[in-house]
Amino acid sequence: MKSFAVTLLIALVASPAAVAQPDPLPSWNDGAAKQAIIAFVHDTTDASSPHFVPRESRIATFDQDGTTWVEHPNYTQLVFCLDRVPALVAKHPELRDVEPFKTVLSGDKAAIAKLTKPDLEKVAAATLSGMTVEQLTAEVKRWITTAKDARWQKLYTQLTYEPMLEVMKYLRASGYQVYIVTGGGQDFVRAYAWGTYGVPPDHVVGTAGAVTYGYAKDGQPILTKDPKVLVNDDNAGKPEAIHLVIGQRPQIAFGNSTGDRQMLEYTTGLSLLVLHDDARREYAYGPALGLPDTKVGTFTQALYDEARRKGWIVISMKSDWNRIFPFEEPGRARLSERQR
Amino acid sequence: MKSFAVTLLIALVASPAAVAQPDPLPSWNDGAAKQAIIAFVHDTTDASSPHFVPRESRIATFDQDGTTWVEHPNYTQLVFCLDRVPALVAKHPELRDVEPFKTVLSGDKAAIAKLTKPDLEKVAAATLSGMTVEQLTAEVKRWITTAKDARWQKLYTQLTYEPMLEVMKYLRASGYQVYIVTGGGQDFVRAYAWGTYGVPPDHVVGTAGAVTYGYAKDGQPILTKDPKVLVNDDNAGKPEAIHLVIGQRPQIAFGNSTGDRQMLEYTTGLSLLVLHDDARREYAYGPALGLPDTKVGTFTQALYDEARRKGWIVISMKSDWNRIFPFEEPGRARLSERQR
Numbered sequence: 001m002k003s004f005a006v007t008l009l010i011a012l013v014a015s016p017a018a019v020a021q022p023d024p025l026p027s028w029n030d031g032a033a034k035q036a037i038i039a040f041v042h043d044t045t046d047a048s049s050p051h052f053v054p055r056e057s058r059i060a061t062f063d064q065d066g067t068t069w070v071e072h073p074n075y076t077q078l079v080f081c082l083d084r085v086p087a088l089v090a091k092h093p094e095l096r097d098v099e100p101f102k103t104v105l106s107g108d109k110a111a112i113a114k115l116t117k118p119d120l121e122k123v124a125a126a127t128l129s130g131m132t133v134e135q136l137t138a139e140v141k142r143w144i145t146t147a148k149d150a151r152w153q154k155l156y157t158q159l160t161y162e163p164m165l166e167v168m169k170y171l172r173a174s175g176y177q178v179y180i181v182t183g184g185g186q187d188f189v190r191a192y193a194w195g196t197y198g199v200p201p202d203h204v205v206g207t208a209g210a211v212t213y214g215y216a217k218d219g220q221p222i223l224t225k226d227p228k229v230l231v232n233d234d235n236a237g238k239p240e241a242i243h244l245v246i247g248q249r250p251q252i253a254f255g256n257s258t259g260d261r262q263m264l265e266y267t268t269g270l271s272l273l274v275l276h277d278d279a280r281r282e283y284a285y286g287p288a289l290g291l292p293d294t295k296v297g298t299f300t301q302a303l304y305d306e307a308r309r310k311g312w313i314v315i316s317m318k319s320d321w322n323r324i325f326p327f328e329e330p331g332r333a334r335l336s337e338r339q340r
Numbered sequence: 341m342k343s344f345a346v347t348l349l350i351a352l353v354a355s356p357a358a359v360a361q362p363d364p365l366p367s368w369n370d371g372a373a374k375q376a377i378i379a380f381v382h383d384t385t386d387a388s389s390p391h392f393v394p395r396e397s398r399i400a401t402f403d404q405d406g407t408t409w410v411e412h413p414n415y416t417q418l419v420f421c422l423d424r425v426p427a428l429v430a431k432h433p434e435l436r437d438v439e440p441f442k443t444v445l446s447g448d449k450a451a452i453a454k455l456t457k458p459d460l461e462k463v464a465a466a467t468l469s470g471m472t473v474e475q476l477t478a479e480v481k482r483w484i485t486t487a488k489d490a491r492w493q494k495l496y497t498q499l500t501y502e503p504m505l506e507v508m509k510y511l512r513a514s515g516y517q518v519y520i521v522t523g524g525g526q527d528f529v530r531a532y533a534w535g536t537y538g539v540p541p542d543h544v545v546g547t548a549g550a551v552t553y554g555y556a557k558d559g560q561p562i563l564t565k566d567p568k569v570l571v572n573d574d575n576a577g578k579p580e581a582i583h584l585v586i587g588q589r590p591q592i593a594f595g596n597s598t599g600d601r602q603m604l605e606y607t608t609g610l611s612l613l614v615l616h617d618d619a620r621r622e623y624a625y626g627p628a629l630g631l632p633d634t635k636v637g638t639f640t641q642a643l644y645d646e647a648r649r650k651g652w653i654v655i656s657m658k659s660d661w662n663r664i665f666p667f668e669e670p671g672r673a674r675l676s677e678r679q680r
Contacts, residue, residue: 056540202517202542204587208584211583211584213606223580231584239561243551
C-alpha cells in the first residue's frame with residue numbers, strides 16, 4: 001500500500017507533458033476543425049491564458065437534428081408523431097376523416113410527403129399533448145428503443161455522430177456544462193438524451209409545450225401536456241431559451257442550419273457548423289457550395305458566407321470525420337476513408 | 341512526502357464512524373425539523389437504504405421570499421421596483437401624472453401602501469422591462485449592494501437565514517442540486533443568487549418575462565426584456581416551471597406560504613414550511629395558529645392543517661433556529677435564546 005501511495009504521488013507530481021495524452025477526438029481527422037476545438041479548450045481552461053473561463057461559466061450548447069444525429073430524410077420526432085397517429089385516432093375517432101390525419105392514416109407516402117408545415121404542426125400538437133408528461137416519456141422510450149431508420153435499419157439513437165459524442169465527452173472532462181439546444185420537443189429529447197448523450201433533463205433546452213398542473217383520479221399531482229407552444233426553440237428563440245434555462249451565454253456552440261444562426265452569433269467563444277457533404281456515408285445537402293437544396297436542415301450559401309466572414313468553423317463530414325457512427329469500427333472507417 | 345502519503349491513506353481507510361462528524365446544521369436546535377432533514381439526507385444518500393436516490397436525481401428546491409430571506413414588510417424586489425420609478429419617469433416623462441406612478445413619486449407612504457396588486461404589477465412590468473438583460477443585471481447589482489432594510493439597516497442579502505444557508509450547503513455536500521424556485525423575477529434573483537446562496541444562474545427558476553433577441557447599434561446581439569410574463573412561477577406555476585427548467589421532481593422542497601403549496605405537493609421526499617412565529621428576532625405572521633394575518637407570505641391555517649395531515653414539516657423560527665442571520669454571532673444568539 002505504501003509503495004502504491006508513493007507511485008501515485010510520483011505520478012501526480014510528474015510533469016503532465018511527460019505523460020502521453022490520448023487523443024480526445026480520435027474520430028476527427030487532423031485539420032482546421034479539430035485544431036480549433038482543441039485550441040479553444042486549451043485556451044479557455046488554462047488559467048494563464050487571456051481567454052481563461054472560470055469553470056462555472058463554461059457553457060457548451062449543441063443543436064441536435066443534423067448536428068448530433070441524423071435528420072434526413074425527416075426529423076426523427078416527426079417520424080414519431082406520424083407513427084402515433086393511428087393510436088391517436090383510435091382514441092379520438094372523430095379525427096379519422098379530418099385532414100391532415102386522414103392523409104397520414106392513408107399510408108400514401110407521396111401524399112404524406114406533400115403535407116405542409118402547418119399540417120405537420122397540427123400532427124405534432126395533437127400527438128404530443130393531452131397526456132401526462134410521464135405518459136409521453138414512456139411512449140417515446142418505447143418507440144425510440146424499437147423504431148428503426150429505413151436506410152441503416154438501426155435505432156435512431158444509434159445514428160448519433162461519434163465525433164460529436166467525443167466532443168461532448170471532451171468538453172465535460174474540461175469542466176464544460178454540455179447542453180442540447182434543439183428545435184425538437186424538450187420532453188421528447190429528454191426521454192433519451194441522458195442515455196444517448198449523457199445529457200440530463202435540466203440540460204435539455206428545447207421547444208416546450210405548456211403543461212398544466214392538476215391531479216389524477218387517485219389525487220396524485222400530474223402535469224398534463226397542452227397543445228400550446230410556450231417556448232419555440234429555433235432561430236432567435238434559441239438565444240432566448242438559452243437565457244431562460246441556462247442564464248449564461250455559451251462559450252462554444254455547434255449547429256448545422258439556419259435555425260442555429262442566432263445561437264452561434266450569441267456565442268462568445270467558438271461557433272461551429274456541421275456541413276452535410278457526404279452522400280456516401282450519410283447525406284449531402286445545403287444548398288451551400290452547390291449541394292442539393294433541402295427543407296430539412298437548410299444550410300444556405302448566405303450562412304456559409306457569414307461563417308467564413310465571422311471565423312465560424314465549418315465542419316465537413318466528408319473531410320473532417322474519419323468515422324461517423326458509433327457502430328462503425330474505427331479501424332474500418334479509417335480504412336474505407338483511405339480507400340476512397 | 342512519503343509520511344504524508346501514508347497519513348493520508350490511513351485517514352482514507354479509517355472507519356468514518358471513528359471520525360467525529362461536525363454538526364452540518366449548527367444553527368438548528370435539536371428537534372423534529374433538524375432530525376427530519378438529517379434523516380432524509382442519510383436515507384436518500386445511503387446506497388443500502390430503500391429510499392436511496394441516485395446522485396443525478398437529487399433535486400432540492402427552495403422558495404426564496406420568507407424561506408431563505410426576509411420578505412416583510414415588503415418583498416425586496418418590490419422595494420427595488422418602487423425605488424426605480426424616479427429613474428423610469430425621468431426617461432418617460434409622460435408617466436409622471438399617470439397612476440400608479442404618480443402615487444409612487446409622491447412619496448406618500450400611506451398611499452403607496454394602499455396600491456393594489458394590479459397597480460404593483462404595472463410598476464413591476466414597467467421597471468423590469470425595456471432594457472437589456474445585462475442592463476437590468478447591472479442595475480440590480482448596484483441596488484442590492486447599496487440599498488438597506490429599514491429595520492436592521494443591513495443589505496437585503498445580509499438578511500438571509502443562516503439555518504437555510506446551512507441546509508443548502510449540507511444538501512450540496514450530499515450530492516444534491518440546489519435550486520431556488522421563486523415567485524420573484526428570475527433575472528432579478530440571478531443578479532445576486534450566486535454570491536449570496538452559491539446558486540448559479542441555471543439553478544434559479546423564477547417568474548420570467550419574455551425577452552426578445554436583437555442587435556445593439558454596434559451590431560452586437562442583445563436580449564431585451566419585454567413587459568410580458570412568460571412563466572408565472574407561483575402556486576401551480578411552480579411545478580410547471582420546475583418541469584420546464586429542471587425536468588425532474590424535487591426530492592426535498594422548502595417553502596413558507598400558500599404560493600409554495602403545489603411545489604411541496606409535487607415533491608417526492610420531504611416537504612417543509614417555515615413558520616414566521618418570532619416577532620422579536622424577525623417577524624410573526626400567519627394567520628395559521630392565530631398569528632397576525634398578512635398579504636405578504638400568507639401561511640393559512642388550511643396550509644398548516646394540510647402540512648400536519650401529509651407529514652410536511654413545519655419549521656418554527658422561534659423554536660427550531662438558534663440563530664437567524666449570518667451577522668449574528670452563534671454564541672450570542674444561543675445565549676439570548678436561553679435568556680428568554
